[in-house]
Amino acid sequence: MKYRDENDSLGSVRVPEAALWGAQTQRAKENFPHHGGAMPWLVIEALAVIKKAAAIANEQLDQLDGQQKALIVKACDEVLAREHDGQFPLSIWQSGSGTQGNMNMNEVIANRANELAGGSRGSKSPVHPNDHVNCSQSSNDVFPTAMHLSALWAVERILLPSLVNLRDALQGKAVEFEGLWKVGRTHLMDAAPMTLGQEFGGYVAQIEGVIAQLERARDGLYSLAIGGTAVGTGLNTPEGWQEAVIGQLRQLSGLTVTSGDNKFAALSSHGPLLTLSSALRLFASELLVIGNNLRMLASGPRAGLGELQLPANEPGSSIMPGKVNPTQIESITMVAVQVMGLDSAVNLACTQGHLQLNVFKPLIIHNVLQAIELLAASSGHFVRHCLDGLTCHEQQLANNVEYSLMIVTALTPTLGYDKAAEIAKYAQANNLTIRQVLEEQKILSGEEFDRLIKQHVLVG
Template identity: 45%
Template sequence: MRAPATAPQRTEHDLLGERDVPAGAYYGVHTLRAVENFPLTGTPVGVHTALVVALACVKQAAALANRDLGLLDHGRADAIVRACGEIRAGRLHDAFVVDVLQGGAGTSTNMNANEVIANRALELLGHPRGDYDELHPLEHVNLSQSTNDAYPTAVRIALQTGAGELRDGLTGLADAFSVKAAAFAPVVKMGRTQLQDAVPMTLGQEFGAFAATVREDVERLAEAGRLLLEINLGGTAIGTGLNAPDRYAGTVCAHLREVTGLPLRTAPDLVEATWDVGAFVQLSGVLKRIAVKLSKICNDLRLLSSGPRTGLGEINLPPVQAGSSIMPGKVNPVIPEAVNQVAYRVIGHDTTVTLAAEAGQLQLNAFEPVIAHSLLDSLALLTRACATLTERCVTGITANPDHLRSNVDRAIGTVTALNPVIGYTAATGVAAEALATGRSIRALVLERALLTEEQLDRLLSPENLAFATGAPQTP
């Protein structure tokens, strides 16, 4: 039998020697070694589309700045810009193959970007891939840069993109809760504290509170995002700007603002900005806050819909799939359960970010790859969770108003409204007897001649109790 044909190769060299790279690959020897060195998660950096696009933005801005400052000729600069434009448009993302977890503070990701852009630029210039004498990944694509300023800048831009998408998702979820709050405004129910009956409210108020707490975090996320607008591009290796020309930092930042449309600014102290990851910690904390609040809401939705016959049964979640392989007719609250699990993942990522941020040493934090992956994954998970919760759960929720009103009529918690008139001691006696005998608060108060029918009608009106003075009726 004929031996299988060997795939065409090209030979590249680096600090450690020569290696054969598939001739058709856009990546090169540095990427090849990184793939071999970091077989960790099996997840390539290319899955983070926003990061790949952000890297292309940084490299495009650098090429334009180097051209403006006379360091890069127009032909090479234009080819690099065109290659970056293709990547920003969604091409070649499958060539970003290094693992999301890697040693070297992101060097492998930066090398991967340099090589892909260089080889595509070579094609655009009419040269074969790997012809680095004509256009080099490091001499030209990485000119005036270090991984230590290019990579963190790209991460910040990518996180801006992800944060914007999550803000949209949170806004959509808050809007869906607001719609339900308006629909449920007339539905009176009992509120609960510590899982015990408290005082009346409306289901609209409960859902309005869901809307308000979600909407709060849209602004918290925007605040965290504003911290990411400060970049260290131009600081090169440790923030001193070694090997970058005068005026480079300002020039490249101006180009990057134009390329991204973001109001980016150069950090006032590039040495500090090169090792500081405080903005990432701040964002991670906000994402944990969002996760905790979403999980709490989902816990409430599961409780309120529990049953259907022996639970609280106050609301109905839309049935989306069969709930059991053995119990016919069972339907589970699978959408809130899934969002709960997203929250647990995000909370875990926050711990990872915290530890990685604290572990930075001297002029650089070597652990930015795991910080970036954790944050980008959290943003994507939360964005998808918001959409899923909105579309497959919240918009289809219905109420059981008759059951809710019956609970209010039987509740002992309504006696709280009588305290200012009959006093705490008398109210306690009424509540204790009602609990022991099953009789209503109204009947016992009348029997003891503590109030008249008219006074009770006014004080124990569920609508009056739910809309107490100063309490807003709509979210």
């Protein structure tokens, strides 16, 4: 492999000739672990957008000349077009400020800009990675800005569409099953009757609650740290910088971002991302509830509840012929548990705001974005390979309702609690249905029984 020599403040470093990165990135490659935890593409995209916005704003404020701005913008556009994906080799296991990730972007853009100008990699002329690409910025405000932008894009592009798709699929089942009676269950024991449509309507409401929570969490991410530079004071930024760069970021990101009211908080605290992570945990919790419920309702098919039938996507056993397992549910509930673990790490990382800087930034954004990707992808598979083909055993539903003792609950307004309990006990002892007891003891006719059930059970 051929190498070139580049310099940083610590001295000379050998960099592979084919690399667009420079000395600081090379040091990071050698000094930090790179097993897992690759820097997410959305963060790289956000960094490139920030550098492009900063170059335009700096030229407007006479911090860069026209040629430098144009070269930086061109190099950023190439990064955004995925022409240099192999030039970002660092993982999240680096400085907690994301300094190495920021400098990786600075060096790639500077070296590519100098190539475009007819110069050589490592020359730092006419574009210097610190003096020009990083002009009016610090890693301490650039990286948290990239965290917010990438999280907003992930929510808007990936997660919310997936949630809406999941909600709509559940709503479709709620409508499909709206007229089917079934036994309700509390404490895993028979309870008052309901409809299968009502049960799925509850799942719809759970997902709608997640959507609302995510939308509220998303709102806190529009406030950006850019302009705070090293410690929040805005050191080395020209007058009008915040307004200029925010204006450019709005255009380039497609997001209605604003300048954070307090840059000291924006650098040392990541409350908005913690709030988002908590909303992701809520989604995971609801998926666990829904998934475990569907798994129980589909258990059997003969020795379980057997009220639902899951699609048979693949054989369920290497030894038991014909066995089909709830594999999609198992997959999505494992994802839910993983997301809860990611959130636990985010919670702890967000406590690491030591004085003027939180030093767990790469971990926080990596976990948030990974959780979003896992939830969105698994939800899509769950809809396609489980919900779309989900059916119910209507006869099993009817049989369970017919033999349920707790249907007697609908009789308590007419007969009273004690008499209803007596009927239920008699039915259990003699292996009879509630209807059979009522008719046998001439308490109510079958027609009166049906009228009371409809009046007191089928509400809403």
